[in-house]
Amino acid sequence: MVEDVVRTLGYATLGSRLKRIGEKLQAQTQELTEGLAGTDLPVPHNPVLAALDLHGPLSIGDLTKALGQSQPGVTRMVNRMKSDGLVEARSDDKDGRVSRISLTQEGERLVAHLKATLWPAAFLAVQEACAGLEGPLLDQLAQLEDALSEKPLIRRKPVAPLPHWSSFSPSEEENR
Amino acid sequence: MVEDVVRTLGYATLGSRLKRIGEKLQAQTQELTEGLAGTDLPVPHNPVLAALDLHGPLSIGDLTKALGQSQPGVTRMVNRMKSDGLVEARSDDKDGRVSRISLTQEGERLVAHLKATLWPAAFLAVQEACAGLEGPLLDQLAQLEDALSEKPLIRRKPVAPLPHWSSFSPSEEENR
DNA sequence: ACTAGATATATAACAAGTTATATTAATTGA
């Protein structure tokens, strides 16, 4: 049997390790999405929806900052979401370079649905998987990775009635 | 100003968060690679070299387990490394389906070089960035992300003489 | 010995991230 080299090497491969766990979490969140929200929204599109919901219309540059990733990546994701009918772009009146991205009606509807289903469920499931993690980062990562293998997010759906997303993020409807 | 939505959402976006930090670490490790080992070896190829160095020749399936990623991904990475002259494949004598991947002489040479330069330096730099992290996972991630922004790995090169990789991974030359 | 199924790897198509560069619009300074 061959051991997990990326785990063994510790700090030397922390980057690969973080990416790997992140991808596992996203894959399990995708299962949740289908099983719980009944859509096939790609997991990385959720933060875009959340940012637009929190702040109202944003430029590509603002989204870049909100998501912490590169501008071309954001542009492409937004284009995809545009062709999916979730967002729309209009160029700014003051500055013709900037394109203001906003939720369409369909986007608003989806957000409302996600706030009642996927978002709280994912939050709680991940929170449960992280409950009891302790110690140095590498140890917590090992514990989390094991926890996700042993009991994936889809089996951590809360039994009690799902709280609405607003109870996690109280300040959301301000900037509209 | 727009805040960091992925950070704000906490557990709900932990997958994106982990991927994002992982990519940042890998990008900074790439800088280290060029500045310190004088090669342009892609960061994700390091664990493959380390696995082959630790265990000697491995099948694609074994590498898949060692790296914890999908078989087609491993196959493609190995093909790239083959065309870079770092590894070679011969089909197994007993079982014609399995292809045994081993380091070429050039691969061995590169590994020896990396053990004296990049691997210990990256280990120590990441360890330093992680020193003092405390508390729940989300907190430690926030601290780490801030630490990497404030002082990237390339500025954490140890001043003292670099210890050899073998001092981090004492059991390495066994399975050859 | 042959067929069925299982196993190992390869291939194809896609997604999402990156960097580098092109394009377009706005700003600034002579």
Add this chain to the structure above:
DNA sequence: TCAATTAATATAACTTGTTATATATCTAGT
């Protein structure tokens, strides 16, 4: 006011991860 610079977004090419599927070889059972 216009030329040069700066700034925002778009486009292109690449990497690395994925899933689904094809191919090739081995193994088992009759």
